[in-house]
Amino acid sequence: MPAHLRVVRKPRPADRPADAQRPADAQPASFDLLRGLHARNPAAERRLLDAYAGLVERMLFRILGDVRSLEDLVQDVFARVFSRIDDVHKPEALKPFITSVAVFVAREAIRKKRRHRWLAFFASDEVPEIAASVDPEARQGVRAFYRALEALDPDERLAFTLRFVEGQELADVAAACDVSVATVKRRLHRAELAFVERCKKDDVLSTWLAEGDRWT
Secondary structure, three states, rough: OHHHHHHOOOOOOHHHHHHHHHHHHHHOOOOHHHHHOOOHHHHHHHHHHHHHHHHHHHHHHHHHOOOOOOHHHHHHHHHHHHOOHHHHOOOOHHHHHHHHHHHHHHHHHHHHHHHHHHHOOOOOOOOOOOOOOOOHHHHHHHHHHEEEEOOOOOOHHHHHHHHHHHOOOOHHHHHHHOHHHHHHHHHHHHHOOOOOOOOHHHHHHHHHHHOOOOOO
């Protein structure tokens, strides 16, 4: 990706993960922006990055729970977006398109990680890095949460994270995953069952589960 389009992660207090400082969702794109993108205008491409990089970074972190490769994955998302920008014909379709590309990149990252873990005999308890300044109990909870997510099928994990962590509507989750709403509902159902069963067997998550409303 050209230097003027490099996405640079902005430092956060104590380098806390994306949730620590949640940015507002990007504003709807305009026809002028979309025309500039179709013309491969550098200023328009920079505007797109400024508007949506935070959204993409937040989504990838929430799906993967890993900040180590976050910057590279964000770069990958926008490289794919720019290469396929001619597929977007209306400004209102830009954000869903970027979201769907981010989901595709996240899915590939999950599958790649699983392949590498199997090939290299990685430890089964490998978990994301979490800033040392985060409360120890919260650190333990985050690690347990992502251990539970590791057990899910990649497609079900994506749907689960977009729906219950990112808070997207069912229709938006379906669009991002490029499947029907009915398919997303089936994936969510299977994911919830597997997630709850995993939580019940974990000392940390079983307590959290009992204190919640949805999965009590």
